[in-house]
Amino acid sequence: MVAKVRPLIAGNWKMNGLKSAALREVKKLATRMSKEKKPGCDVLICPPAPLLAPLRAAVKGSRVAIGGQDCHAAASGAHTGNISAEMLKDAGCGYVIVGHSERRADHGESSKEVRAKAEAVHRAGLRAIICIGETGAERNKGQTLAVIGKQLTDSLPKGCTAKNTVVAYEPVWAIGTGLTPTAGDVAAVHASIRGRLKRRFKDEGVKMRLLYGGSVKGSNADELMAVENVNGALVGGASLTAADFWPIVKACL
Numbered sequence: 236m237v238a239k240v241r242p243l244i245a246g247n248w249k250m251n252g253l254k255s256a257a258l259r260e261v262k263k264l265a266t267r268m269s270k271e272k273k274p275g276c277d278v279l280i281c282p283p284a285p286l287l288a289p290l291r292a293a294v295k296g297s298r299v300a301i302g303g304q305d306c307h308a309a310a311s312g313a314h315t316g317n318i319s320a321e322m323l324k325d326a327g328c329g330y331v332i333v334g335h336s337e338r339r340a341d342h343g344e345s346s347k348e349v350r351a352k353a354e355a356v357h358r359a360g361l362r363a364i365i366c367i368g369e370t371g372a373e374r375n376k377g378q379t380l381a382v383i384g385k386q387l388t389d390s391l392p393k394g395c396t397a398k399n400t401v402v403a404y405e406p407v408w409a410i411g412t413g414l415t416p417t418a419g420d421v422a423a424v425h426a427s428i429r430g431r432l433k434r435r436f437k438d439e440g441v442k443m444r445l446l447y448g449g450s451v452k453g454s455n456a457d458e459l460m461a462v463e464n465v466n467g468a469l470v471g472g473a474s475l476t477a478a479d480f481w482p483i484v485k486a487c488l
């Protein structure tokens with residue numbers, strides 16, 4: 236049986252956005268959400284760190300949540316340039332993305348480090364969005380399910396619940412390329428992830444949100460969001476403006 240899970244549409248702005256335009260976009264989004272009588276999904280924007288406080292102030296009391304893009308595993312200390320989960324909570328974040336493929340590739344983050352970061356997010360009382368996904372080369376070798384299975388085992392800490400954890404399946408070859416897996420491919424990977432979550436976390440694994448990410452846009456959102464075990468999306472490029480993001484949100488409203 237497939238559980239009814241409330242979808243999450245999350246925008247990852249990466250290293251994009253300056254204050255005045257960012258505020259305009261997020262306010263447009265909050266206004267559109269406020270016009271929905273009973274929205275069928277949650278909406279999140281993860282801006283770069285300097286925009287967290289102003290964006291949070293702009294959307295406070297609205298249906299748009301704010302989240303971080305990464306955190307350090309420690310609560311505080313001599314870690315120049317890093318931000319702790321506790322600091323993100325203090326800035327008004329509800330979620331933190333950990334293990335994005337750009338962090339894994341550009342900063343050499345291992346699944347063990349991702350797991351420690353996810354533990355930090357839980358320690359701070361926030362929700363971790365834990366990213367996993369295979370590269371194009373791994374996919375071509377038929378290793379997708381094995382790779383994501385191992386990342387899942389190694390990146391998710393003990394104590395994950397449907398409340399404190401979201402899993403995002405993001406095939407690396409689909410991020411920012413305009414390429415997407417077929418709906419059938421997404422269904423097969425998500426079914427495999429769901430099976431693993433169920434075996435490890437029992438009922439919590441049945442209810443845990445499982446996002447698809449990688450070149451989601453208005454034109455493919457309806458099809459991708461209708462796939463079984465897809466409970467929302469993690470969106471990069473198409474989350475930067477309300478005009479591009481809204482059709483994706485609408486696919487889950």
Ligand code: PEP
Pocket residue numbers: 247405409410411412413448449450451469470471472473
């Ligand atoms: C991402 O980076 O998480 C992402 C999904 O990017 P895009 O939507 O631009 O492919």
